[in-house]
Amino acid sequence: MDWIKILAGNVRRLRVEQKLTQEQLAYDAEIDVTYLRGIEGGRRNPSVRVIGRLASILGCHPGKLLDESST
Template sequence: MELNDIVGSRIKALRLEKKISQETLAGLADIDRTYMQSIEKGQRNISIDMLRKLAKALGTTMSAILQDID
């Protein structure tokens, strides 16, 4: 599994755990919903800044999203 896929899956899992839609998360992170969808599908390389925005919007940390990724 590629790194993009792992990060995207973790973001999606956290979003579903919080019971929020892609559209809501995208709004909180100030990005387009289609971009959010492509992140969750592992189709995008996201920047550190984007990871920070998404972590903040999800109420977690970047390190929690990246935990145990080698």
């Protein structure tokens, strides 16, 4: 199981569903937009703290970002 790709797909899907740009989500999560692009591209391994901030902004439990059935 590739957790990074599962996380990437869930972050991207939730962001698009909520009509947020990468720039908006990155700004709200207090991370650089290139870092968010790396997360969504499956090239970056975010910390638990960053996963928590992304989940909070996306309105979900952090565990949902790692839910393989959601991709």
